[in-house]
């Protein structure tokens with residue numbers, strides 16, 4: 001059983017979640033929200049009946065809405081498991097905090113807050129394909145770069161006291177399967193700087209699709225035949241293949257939109273206006289209300305996405321890739 005905790009990110013309901021798994025006497029978390037979400041996270045753990053400190057924390061990547069509170073969780077003794085490229089940013093979060101402040105501007109102090117450093121002994125860099133077993137949980141790291149180079153999805157299954165796996169498997173997708181705007185069905189695609197890599201992202205989604213197919217076909221008996229996706233922004237999805245294909249389509253749509261405008265050298269303000277005119281009716285048709293649209297699909301979000309895509313194209317053209325030939 002997994003238990004979703006609303007960490008109150010951006011002051012909105014269910015904008016980001018942390019997930020409690022494993023036995024209550026040895027709680028394990030996947031994701032933890034920002035440092036500013038700390039009180040909501042603690043309240044959520046308490047409401048779920050947890051009375052002891054968290055033993056282990058799995059992070060999909062080190063962006064602050066997923067990992068900003070990790071130092072606070074680690075301060076109570078938890079071990080933290082993360083992609084090798086993310087590990088050093090947990091030990092010394094200075095660069096991470098500065099880059100987040102740049103991207104989020106005024107919102108940083110209110111909704112993010114400074115992460116605490118974590119002692120190196122508590123930070124465990126987990127390589128692609130490695131399995132971590134502890135406290136009633138088996139977790140396999142699936143490197144899924146694209147949204148960020150330090151991104152893992154975690155395939156997780158609970159284990160009984162004798163170590164046997166039990167129940168369905170859960171595939172925690174962080175941001176690789178994008179995010180559902182709270183209260184709606186709309187899939188919003190975050191393409192932030194600095195290391196967005198769209199080609200890697202597409203390959204990661206295909207990799208997850210093949211993984212889900214293999215599990216469903218019974219080819220990976222240790223993981224059963226039943227797997228749900230779990231989105232940090234959106235929660236549990238019991239239609240994994242359908243969702244992964246939708247995520248792939250939405251990624252392609254967003255990239256095509258920005259690339260078309262960048263190729264004809266449109267200015268930033270024009271792109272922001274046109275993006276908003278394009279995305280808002282789509283989002284509203286999928287149930288997004290105006291308040292969520294303002295926060296989730298407003299100019300700050302669009303600017304972040306544009307900047308991510310611009311830098312990815314610049315890097316590609318410096319390397320002589322397709323954008324360079326265009």
Ligand SMILES: [Zn+2]
Pocket residue numbers: 063065066174175232233
């Ligand atoms: Zn996120």
